[in-house]
Amino acid sequence: MTSSMTLGRPVEKTVRRRPAALARFGMVLAINGGRYRVRPIPCDRTAASRCFELRKEDETTYHVSQHVHGPECDCPDFIFHRAGIDPAGCKHIKALAAYGMVEPTRN
Numbered sequence: 001m002t003s004s005m006t007l008g009r010p011v012e013k014t015v016r017r018r019p020a021a022l023a024r025f026g027m028v029l030a031i032n033g034g035r036y037r038v039r040p041i042p043c044d045r046t047a048a049s050r051c052f053e054l055r056k057e058d059e060t061t062y063h064v065s066q067h068v069h070g071p072e073c074d075c076p077d078f079i080f081h082r083a084g085i086d087p088a089g090c091k092h093i094k095a096l097a098a099y100g101m102v103e104p105t106r107n
């Protein structure tokens, strides 16, 4: 785990502050048969340019953040099997990248 992963974590205290427009819209992304509610959340802009929260129906929640070196996710698959190993990332990163919401890691 790199130090940038820690820095890229969302700033929880500002999560509740979201633009009024976003309250009227919702996005659901199907990933390998699971359905996730996806929403942009504020993040530490010194570490990440954008952050998303992905919340599964069972309320399991992951965060994907976009960094200069590529996207990161806080799911176990990314942390233990993808970070620094697989440029394509975990299924959450692949799904967001497929819709242009994050930029894949450049080789």
Ligand SMILES: [Zn+2]
Pocket: 062, 073, 074, 075, 077, 078, 090, 091, 092, 093
């Ligand atoms: Zn993930």
